[in-house]
Amino acid sequence: MTLLSLRGLSKTYGTVRANRHIDLDVAQGSIHAILGENGAGKSTLMKLIYGVETPDEGTLHWHGKPLSLTSPNEARAQGIGMVFQHFSLFETMRVVDNISLVVPGTSRALAARIRALGEDYGLEVDPLAYVHALSVGERQRVEIIRCLMTDPKLLILDEPTSVLPPQSVERLFITLRRLRDRGVSILFISHKLEEIRALCDRATILRDGTVTGTVDPRDHDARALAQMVIGREMPHVTPPEGKAPGKVLLELAGLDHRPDDPFAQALHGISLTVREGEIVGIAGVSGNGQGELARLISGETRRHPQAGAEVLMMGKPVGHLGPAARRRLGLAFVPEERLGRGAVPEMSLSDNSLLTAHGLGLVRRGLIDRAAERRLTNDIIATCDVRTPGPQAEAGALSGGNLQKFIVGREIALAPKLLFASQPTWGVDIGAATAIRRRLADLKAGGTGILVISEEIEELFEICDRLHVIREGCLSPSLKVSEIGPEDVGRWMIGAEGGKAA
Structure with missing residues (x-):
C-alpha cells in the first residue's frame, strides 16, 4: 500500500532547477533511501515533503488524497516527522523541556511517555537530563523520540549515522526496523552505501534534480550503487608509493x-x-x-x-x-x-x-x-x-x-x-x-x-x-x-x- 506519492514535483530557485518533475512512491511500512550527489536535489525534495518549501509544479498525495503543505506544523499534523542532520535541541534545557516545545502535556506526563517510548523502541534516555550532558547518540534518540511522540506515519532521517560510532549505528538500525515492522515508513538519506544495502528496502537515485531510477539496494553492491549515483565508473583510491615517514x-x-x-x-x-x-x-x-x-x-x-x-x-x-x-x-x-x-x-x-x-x-x-x-x-x-x-x-x-x-x-x-x-x-x-x-x-x-x-x-x-x-x-x-x-x-x-x- 502506497503512503506517499509525488507526481511531477518541481522546484526552481532563480536559474537553478533543484527538482525536475520528480515521481516517487513510498510504501507503507518500508525504509526507502534517497541517494544522490551533493546538489542532486535531495534536501530540496525533503523540504517539499516536510512543508518547508512549496513546489512550483506537481502534486503530493497522502493515502491517495491530494496534500498541500505550507509549513512543518501542517506536515506534523498529517503524520510526517523529520530528524535533521544537525540537531535542533537547546543544550541548556532538559530533555523533557525540549520535547515540550513541540508536544503538549505536563512535564510529569511527558517524562513518563519518554521513558515508555524509550523502553519500547530501545531509545532509552533520561528525560530529566540536560542536553549538554548527553552524548551525540543520546541526543539523536531525543530527536527521534520527539518525532515519535507526534505519532508519525512517515519519518524522514537526514544523514542519521554521520555522528555515531559503529555500535550505536547498529542499535539505531534495530530501532528503525522495529518502526518499519509497526507500519511506519522511513525516508533515509545517507552517503554510506553499505548502510543503505543493510537497511533499506528501496532506493531512489537523484541526479541533477531528476529521478534516474529506483532499485532494491540489496541486489547491487556498493560500487554499482555508487556508479548509479555519479553516472560513471567509480575510481579506486590507490595511495601512491610514498617515502618512509620523515622528521x-x-x-x-x-x-x-x-x-x-x-x-x-x-x-x-x-x-x-x-x-x-x-x-x-x-x-x-x-x-x-x-x-x-x-x-x-x-x-x-x-x-x-x-x-x-x-x-x-x-x-x-x-x-x-x-x-x-x-x-x-x-x-x-x-x-x-x-x-x-x-x-x-x-x-x-x-x-x-x-x-x-x-x-x-x-x-x-x-x-x-x-x-x-x-x-x-x-x-x-x-x-x-x-x-x-x-x-x-x-x-x-x-x-x-x-x-x-x-x-x-x-x-x-x-x-x-x-x-x-x-x-x-x-x-x-x-x-x-x-x-x-x-x-x-x-x-x-x-x-x-x-x-x-x-x-x-x-x-x-x-x-x-x-x-x-x-x-x-x-x-x-x-x-x-x-x-x-x-x-x-x-x-x-x-x-x-x-x-x-x-
Missing part, C-alpha cells in the same frame, strides 16, 4: 586545555606526532573535544608563551602564535565549517582564493594581481573538478561538496609542509569524497604530513597510517591501521578496553 612536523606534548565556554570539552594530556609523508587520523564521536583541539592546532585558540612548548610545528613552539604565523611556517588548514571559517559565502571564489593564497604572488607591492588570482582559481576549479560557472561565482552558491573540493584544493595549492583537515568529507557525496581522499594520498606521497579529524571510520581506515581515538578530551595511544579493525576503534570510542597501541 616530526607536528608535536603535541601533554597538552591540557580548559576552554572558556563552560559547555565545551576540556582536553587532558593530549600527545601526538605527525611526520613527513604520513597521514594520522583522529576518530571519535562528535563533542569529545575535536573542535577545541582543532582550534589549538590552527592557532584560533592561543596558549600562554610559557605553555608554547606543548604545541610544536616544524620543531618550533607555536602555541602562542596565531593562524597567520603558523601558516608562514608551512601549515595549511581545512576547517570543519565550510561557510564562515573555510570560505566567505558572499565573496567570489577568486577572492576566497586570495584569503589564504595571497603569498603565492597574488599580491604585488600592496596591490592584488587579479589576473594571477583568476589563474590560480581556474587551476583549482579544473584540478579538483569543482562544478561552478567560473571563478566569479559566489562561494555560497556552490553545493556543499563542490565548495569542499574548492577549499581542499586551495589549501593543497599552497604546497604545505603540514596539512590539517577537520572533517574533510563531512556531508560530501561519494564521488567528491573519493576525489578529496585521492588528493590527500597524493599530497602524502610528496612528503607532506597530514592530520585528519574525521567521524567517518571507513575514511580513516582508507587513508591513514595511524590513528588516535578521542573520548572525553583524552586521546588513545597511537593505533596502527594495519593492525586494528573498526570494532577496535568503536570500543575506544565508547570507553571500553580495545585496540593495539603502535
